[in-house]
Amino acid sequence: MLLSMFLLLGTNMLMAQDAATGTVATDSDKSAMWLGVGYYALLLLVAAVSLVILGKILRVYDLSQKIQGKKGINWNNIMGFVCIIFLIAGIYGATWSLTVQGSMSLPESASAHGVDTDNMFTVTSILTLIVFFLTQSLLFGFAFFYRGSDKRKAHYLPHNNTIEKIWTIIPAAVLTVLVVFGFFTWQKIENSTEVKGDINIDVTGHQFAWELRYPGKDGKLGALDYKLTTGDNKLGIDFKDPRSLDDLQADTLVIPVNKSIRLNIHAQDVIHSVYMPHFRLQQNAVPGLPTFFKFIPTITTAEMRVRTDNPKFEYLLYCNKICGGSHYNMQKVVRVVTAEEYQDWIAKQKPYLTDKLRTELKLAADKSTSAPQAATNRLALNN
Amino acid sequence: MSTLAVHDHGIVHHEEGHEHHHKQTFLNTYVFSQDHKMIAKQFLITGITMAFIGMCLSLLFRIQLAYPDKAFPLLETLLGRFAPGGRLSPDFYMSLVTIHGTIMVFFVLTAGLSGTFANLLIPLQIGARDMASPFVNMLSYWFFLMASLVMVSSFLVQKGPASGGWTIYPPLSALPKAMPGSGEGMTLWLISMVLFIASSLMGGINYISTILNMRTKGMDLWKMPLTIWALFLTAVLGVLAFPVLVAGVVLLIFDRSFGTSFYLSDIVLNGQVQPFEGGSPILFQHLFWFLGHPEVYIIIMPAMGLSSEILAVNSRKPIFGYHAMVYSLIGISVLSFIVWGHHMFVTGMNPFLGGVFMITTLIIAVPSAVKTFNWLATLWRGNIRFTPGMLFAIGMVSFFISGGLTGIFLGNAALDINLHDTYFVVAHFHLVMGSAAIFGMLAGVYHWFPKMFRRMMDERLGYLHFWITFIGAYLVFFPMHFMGLDGVPRRYYAFTEFESMKHWLTVNVFITWAAIMSGVAQVVFIANFIYSIFFGKKATQNPWNANTLEWTTPVEHLHGNWPGEIPTVYRWPYDYSKPGHEEDFIPQTVPYSQTMSSNSVHDFEDNPAGLEEYTKWAVANKVNEQVK
């Protein structure tokens, strides 16, 4: 007990010191810095010395008890009690963490399949939490109740086949249920075969940004060939493919609510990962291996702002596979809008085939039958 | 051959009063030693040093995470170009997490843990004079040391150490231009890892052959302590899995240096079209995780073995369900080779394959659960003696539960979609692997310290060390689950760029201070460790009243372990508190003929051969008694 009090005190002191040195450090003065270092070194020294003194005091106390014919400090008992205190404090702490920090996690799923994910998550959480609290209680409970003494002898129990069978079969059964559930949910979620009416959108990752490509009027994305990549044709779009000619670029991933969206995911340099946690969606972007993820957004950004009570709320797409120095800042805003808003927005997007590119590639102007939006002012979409 | 060599060094010479042909010099006793006990100590001390380095690296990046906007002039003084203006550079941050992970996973928890305890305990607990090949064993240490030095030296190269994460996925690690750490730093990483694997294989082959061939009389497989079972299966896993990593690493070296395209295809780097064609980055991940998943069990199984032993000794009870414990270890070992795909659910691997890996992954949770329940049952109605070793073993079980349960979320592919590469994974593996295995290792250090250094460690400092570290580790890793559930990715230099992640900043500060607190507790451990080596209380021969063979060796170390004949083993190692016996332990070397009052048919329930022997013995014994 004394020890833990000492500890607490120590940590508090450290914290206080930190605040002090923090302000010192900002003047970036060398001597101030070394003063700070010295401070900590001194603190550590003081802690070490007090620890030694404490140890000596305990030893003296222990000896004096023994001289008086008493037992001396029974560390075994003390540790048993610390175990039970830890158990109680731990249950309290875990519960606190689960409720307070647990409520800081993601809001409800904004995609159709995410509802299944969340249900699975809830079921798994309930099961595992029961096991968690039960086993930890048994562990530290036993440690406390069966703390040793010279008077007792342990119960010789090498095994018990019945109970061992029970606790093999029960976890196996529970896990079977989870596996079967999970397997079918997974198969359903991962089904990304294209059906008519899917909106295909290309998401391409490179160090350190995402590029978006929407199909034009024809509703189809043109072919890509990485060897065609140049400064102006940064995705390597193959404009010999007529479907490419009307492909659109965009700055924000705008998607219509309740429509099936199929992301075609590419990477140019290293592996990235398209992570859109609000939609319970993640898929790696792998160079040389296009991947897909199909989902249906169900809650518009506007509605989510109301639900989360946060007027600035935005859905985000960010990179979740280590990809270099600026991995930590590779994000794109995702905006879920109504069908009409989506139509308005897409009509304002510019095609990839800019006039500059057109002359570069020596494509005749009259071939561009399907790029009527080319003239549209780009300013409008920089909202 | 090797057995002969061992006998050469064995009893004969010692009985003749140390008159070796080669003299005991400082060099061959402490440096180029071929004695397994000395090699164990070399592994331990190198391992602890690496752990300390790894811990300091983690504290550096924890400071960055807690105070992303603050400048610490001290950092610039210490780290120079890696921390311009007193703030870690993003690239160096990546290097820190990469080298921290590599050091902890491979150098501390693989070599430091297996290397120490396999070397110390295998010969001592099975009753052998040394390893099958002491020379190869020595080489194993020296390769490990070289690997460690190369790894640490990568901090000295201009662009800094490898920085693509401990999993070094190409193309990031294959393209020197993709990030500074993928230059010479990565080259050094790969060299170090090849040396490391060589070390690990030499060690593993030795452990396996020693256990299979050099057990003393009576030590059949079902009389081996669980430590030996665990170390044996660990070595098997290592020997089967590490060569695959070599293959992966060699192909990566080819891609980096000789222009091949095993892992590379369709790459445009910084606007430049690269010539690579036809490779697959996913191939590397398959090779890596084919090792990588067994690797995590290579880490945890020795910790499980050590903890099982320590829990039994200090509960003064037999380990509950010895056979189930062995079978679950075997089950885990086999299954661990067919689950690697659970690290790759969202890589674009065929979803059906993902589904299969999900099934195998969740099956592996069953033997893990069995082990946990058996540990709990071992404590039940015990007479528990809280040595620091025991506390750390209990802590190991606690962490294994907490971290293992989150494995059930991650192993479920549907849930992993949103959890992969977030802090939820960081929490999972730091609890189940990091904390649990480190606690198993520390338990082993406290428990076998008297065997290694002939002195005891200070118990009260051990208690202090345990409680601060135990509480600290939970404070550090528990909140990370919720960051993961909020979609906070791992390996992010700062969370300041995201409005949605800013509410975790205070939690990050808290975690960092908890980490610093735990770090300070390790100073207590190091002080206790060093002090006790020189000034600790002198150990008795069997300080814990344990049954296993290592405690029958004299306190003074001999090359060859036992002064006379190697003792014969008559019983399993877990006869603690056996009814009918005066003391609460019966060492393995005590024949049943000396423990008449405590013998029972029940001892042989799962062992028909033993039962037969026992009945024979019983008949013979009756005859004996009649003769008397």
Ligand code: HEM
């Ligand atoms: C109860 C059984 C376990 C299950 C079902 C399980 C499942 C998983 C899964 C599915 C992942 C991948 C998560 C992701 O990256 O999205 C994972 C990661 C990991 N697990 Fe486990 N695990 C279990 C036990 C263990 C044990 C015993 C250890 C080590 C001793 C361990 C160490 C790791 C490590 C190191 C990683 C992270 C690797 C990385 O990405 O850096 N796990 N686990």
Ligand SMILES: [Cu+2]
């Ligand atoms: Cu990225």
Ligand SMILES: [Cu+2]
């Ligand atoms: Cu794994």
